[in-house]
Structure formats: structure tokens, C-alpha cells
Amino acid sequence: MTAEEWQLLSFTAWVSALSTVIILPFGLAIAWWLARRDWRGKSLVETVVSLPLVMPPVATGLILLKILGEKGPIGGFFYKHFNLDIAFTWRGVLIALAVMSFPLLVRSTRVAFEQVNPRLEQIAQTLGASNARVFWTITLPLALPGVVGGMLLAFARALGEFGATIMVAGYISGRTATLSTEIYHAFNNGEDSHAYHLLGMSVALAFLAVWCSEWFMRRKRAK
Amino acid sequence: MNLLLKNILLPLADFALDINVEIRHQATAIFGPSGAGKTSLLDLIAGLRRPKTALVQLDDRVLTNTEARLQVPTRHRRIGYVPQDLALFPHLSVRHNLLYGRKGNGDSTPLFSLEHITNVLEIEPLIDRRVTHLSGGEKQRVALARALLASPQILLLDEPLASLDTVLKSKILPYLARIRDEFHLPMLYVTHDWDEAQALCSEALVMERGKITRREELKK
Numbered sequence: 001m002t003a004e005e006w007q008l009l010s011f012t013a014w015v016s017a018l019s020t021v022i023i024l025p026f027g028l029a030i031a032w033w034l035a036r037r038d039w040r041g042k043s044l045v046e047t048v049v050s051l052p053l054v055m056p057p058v059a060t061g062l063i064l065l066k067i068l069g070e071k072g073p074i075g076g077f078f079y080k081h082f083n084l085d086i087a088f089t090w091r092g093v094l095i096a097l098a099v100m101s102f103p104l105l106v107r108s109t110r111v112a113f114e115q116v117n118p119r120l121e122q123i124a125q126t127l128g129a130s131n132a133r134v135f136w137t138i139t140l141p142l143a144l145p146g147v148v149g150g151m152l153l154a155f156a157r158a159l160g161e162f163g164a165t166i167m168v169a170g171y172i173s174g175r176t177a178t179l180s181t182e183i184y185h186a187f188n189n190g191e192d193s194h195a196y197h198l199l200g201m202s203v204a205l206a207f208l209a210v211w212c213s214e215w216f217m218r219r220k221r222a223k
Numbered sequence: 224m225n226l227l228l229k230n231i232l233l234p235l236a237d238f239a240l241d242i243n244v245e246i247r248h249q250a251t252a253i254f255g256p257s258g259a260g261k262t263s264l265l266d267l268i269a270g271l272r273r274p275k276t277a278l279v280q281l282d283d284r285v286l287t288n289t290e291a292r293l294q295v296p297t298r299h300r301r302i303g304y305v306p307q308d309l310a311l312f313p314h315l316s317v318r319h320n321l322l323y324g325r326k327g328n329g330d331s332t333p334l335f336s337l338e339h340i341t342n343v344l345e346i347e348p349l350i351d352r353r354v355t356h357l358s359g360g361e362k363q364r365v366a367l368a369r370a371l372l373a374s375p376q377i378l379l380l381d382e383p384l385a386s387l388d389t390v391l392k393s394k395i396l397p398y399l400a401r402i403r404d405e406f407h408l409p410m411l412y413v414t415h416d417w418d419e420a421q422a423l424c425s426e427a428l429v430m431e432r433g434k435i436t437r438r439e440e441l442k443k
Contacts, residue, residue, distance in 0.1 A: 122271050123310040125297040127324035127373045137323075141314050 001201075004174075009201055012178045015090060016158035019097035020105070020151050027105040027154075028147070032135070034106070035113035053103040057163025064096060064168045092169035093176050100161050101154035108153055112146020113139060145219045152213035156206050179205070224249060224377065224409030226268075229278040233267055233433075235260060240267070240274070240433040246411070250403050252420035252441070253413045255430035261413040262307070264430070265379045268411070269304050270297035281377060303375030303408070307382045309366040311354040317365050318350045324373025334374040335406060343401055344368050360391045364398060371406060378402070378410040384419060392419075399423055 001009075033039075034046060052060050068075040068086040078084040086092050116139050124134045140147070162180040169176035171185050179202045186195035224247065231242035240260045253261050266272040268279055270286065273294065279287040286295045312320050321337060341347045344364040349357060354365060363383060370378060383399070384392045400423060403410060414420050420427050421441050429437035 117308075117310070119306055119308060119310045120312060122266075122269075122297070123304060123306060124312070124323065125271075126269050126300070126302055126304040127369070128298050128301075129323070130298060138312060 005198070005201070007174065008177060008179060008182055008198070009205070011090075012159060012180075013205065015093050015178070016097055016101075016155050019094050019101060019158050020155045022094070023098050023102050023105055023154065024151065027102060027109055027150070028140075031106045031109035032113055032139070035110045036118070049106050050103050052100050052164075057100060057161070058167055060099060061096060061164035061167025064092075064099060064164060068092060068095060068168060087168055088170050088172065088176060090169070090176060093165055093178060096164040096168040097158035097161050100164050101157040104157050105150045105154040108150025109143070109147050112143035112150065115146065116142045145216045149213045149216035152209050152216065156209035156213065159205055159209060160202070225280075225282055226377065226409070226411075227278065227280040228264075228268070229280075230276050231264075231267065231274055231279075232276045233263060233272060233274040235263055235433060238433045240264060242433075242435055244428065244435055244438075246426075246428075248409075248424070248426040249407070250410050250412060250424040250426075252424035252427040253411060253430055254415065254417065254420050254427045256415060259430040260433040261430055262381055263433075265304065265381055265411065265413060268377075269302050269379060270295060270300050284376075301374065301376045303370030303373055303378045305366045305370050305378070305380050305383055307385055309362050311362055311366055311369070313353075313355050315354065316350075317346065317352050317354055317357070320354055320365060321350070321369050321372050324369060333372065335371055337372060340368045340371050343405055344398055359387055360395055363387065363391075363395050367398065367402060371402065371408070375408065378408050379413075380410060381413045382415070383412075384414075384416070396422055 030045070030049060034042065065087055066072050070076060070079050070085070070087065075086045078086055084091075086095065120138050120142070121134050124138050125131075129137065160180055161178070162184065165176075165178060166181055166184070171177055171181045173182075173185075177185070179198055183195050183198045183202065186192075186198065226246040228242050228244050228246070231240055233240040238260070240263050242264065253264065255261055263272060267274055267277065268286070274287065274289060276289045277287045278285070278290070284295075285291075285293060286300055287293065312323065315323070321341070325333060341350060344367060346361065346364050346368055349361055349365065354362065357365065367383070380399070384395055387395060396419070402408065403423060412420065412424055425441055427439045427441055428435045429439070
């Protein structure tokens, strides 16, 4: 493996892991609200959260580009006040991966929360526990295998993301290129052996992530 | 003990819980067939269900008063609830299950010590085991001990012996009697077994389709 390939692999893995960590608290909060509470507008939130899963990734990417670009509401704000670019930087990659993997995290985590017997949470309350304590000591530990499985699925999704990433961050070698965009670039330029080499790395990484996710899910089912 | 349940109205699937009763006995059985609304009544007293209208008062503490829009949160009610399925926390050891309510009640002085309760209920040898490794009778006693260790002002027991066979029932009943006699805690004991009710309680309220249809003193 060449130094460039190592850099590419570590950047893709690092930015995918970071995006998973960033979406985790939001994912946990929304999944818990969806699993445990009935409220007006719940269906709307469910639909919005699932949108990136069913929309063409390039369409999601285009929306993100409009929002995060220098003239967009969020991108413009950061550029104006902090002289910070988001689009076509690693930050753009990070946000694209986060948005695209978020629905998978929420779905898996929500199922995990739903499978925790609500009676356990109620009895914890009769024992004097606050809602926060019930969550941290009962709900989350019991849902943990499903939550970790969801994180690994989100990580695996981020590893393979292409459409939104190419729209928001483009392909800039050594700066925004990920395994997927590099494979596309290499194949387009006739560098087939390089593309197949990257393909192998990509398959190995994705296999590992999905296998770990399945292992955690199996543990959850066994419990 | 004085538990006032006034103007209770809680719509359920097929009927409504409709109750007006004042309970003064130390141990009262709520007797009735399955689906009569007994568990819903306990849930309501524990604050786990919000009634349409209700005044729930335990001695001088008002727990629910819908007219005054008062609903004391479950965690502040100091009610020891042992549900039918026991709801032991499967990921915690017996010790951590038992001590869960201690942390929840902050710095208030506990009514009973861990040593005393584990001694009375004979669960000392189980203390470091996982609850998933306990037998039915052992789980029953751990659930009772956990409720007691949270220093409740009343015990709500929802068919605690329903899932046990006759032999185990006869073993657990004396523990319940010891709880009644040693800890002097008022208890509401939901059952559909008249013999159990008579063995433990001095009064029975008979419930049918959400209403108390009969009230009976039980003689030993």
C-alpha cells in the first residue's frame, strides 16, 4: 500500500468515525423521542429524518451545497464571521457523511429503545430515579448493543458515501478525496489497477464494519 | 394509613376506572378477575397513568388532584411498587437492583437497612449474583426487597405470587406476612386468589370492570 493510499484510507476512516461521533447525541435524542413519546408532528420528523435514505444522494448533496456554500445561509455565516469555508473542504465531507448516515443511526437506535421494556423504566421512576437517570442507567445500557450496531451501520454508510460528498466537497486529491470519490476518479482516468486496489480496501473496510454491526445485533437478540 | 381515592376516572379500552373509596386498613386486598382494572388502579396511584379526574391522597400528602392540576411525579411519590412481572433490571446484579432506590431518594434517611431487609427476606447469599440467574421465588424476594429499600410510604403489590406454583407460593407468603408485620408498611395487595387475600389482608375490595362492587372485612 502506498503512502497516498494510506492517507486516503485513514482520512476516509477518520472522517467517517468523526461524523458518526458527531451525530450520536442528536441520533440518541431523536430516536428516544420517537420511541418513547407521542407528540404532534412526530410523523413529520420521522419523514424528514428518513429523507436522506430515500432521496438521490446527489440531490441531498445539492441541497447541502446550497446551504453550506459561501452564499448559503450557514456557509455564508461561517465565511463572513469566521473566514471559514465549508463547501469543498474536509468539513463539507464531514457534514455530507453525517447527514447521509444519520437516518441509519436513528432507525437502529429507535428499534433498540423500543425493545427495552417500558415497565423497567417506570419501576425505576417509582424507585426515585429522574428521567435522566432512568435513561443513563436503564434505557441506554439495555439498548446499548443496538445503539453500537447502529453506530457501526452509520460508520459503514459513511465509508461508502459518494453522491452527497462529491456535490458538497468535490474531488480534491489529498484534501477532500475519500475512498469512493478516489475510485470514481481513478476509473474515469483509466487507472484501473489503482481503482481495483482501492475497491479491495473499500470492501475490506465495509465488511469489517458491517460484520461488527451484525455481531452486536446478534448479541442484542441473544439478550 | 389513610389512602383516599376520590372521583377517580380513567378511561380504559373497554370501560373506565371509576372509583371512590377511602382505605384505612394496613393491608388491603384488591380482588377481582383479570382485566378488572386492578393494575391500572395501582399504576394510577403510582403516578404512571394520568387520570381524567382524580384526587389521590396518602395520609396528608396529596399525590394527584386534577382539579388543582397537581400531579406529583412518580419519583417523588415514595411508593414501593412490585409489578406482576417484577421488572428486575436484567443488566444489574442483585446488589445494584436493591440499591437502585437508595440513590434515587437522595440523602433522605433510609427507613430500613440493606442488612435488615436481606436478612428478613433471606437473600444475603444472592447479593452478588445477576438477577437473570435467580429462580422465580428468589426474584420475587429481590423485587420486594428493592421496593422496601427505597423507603416507601406504601407498598403496591400486583399479583406477586401469580406466576409461582403452589409450593413456591406457600414459601413466599410468610415473607409477605413478615414484611407486613416487621416493617409496618401499609400495602395494597392485588390478587385474584381469595386465599392469598385472606392470609395477608384485613380487608378486601372487590373490583369488576373498573368499579369497586363490594367491600369486605377479612377475618383471620
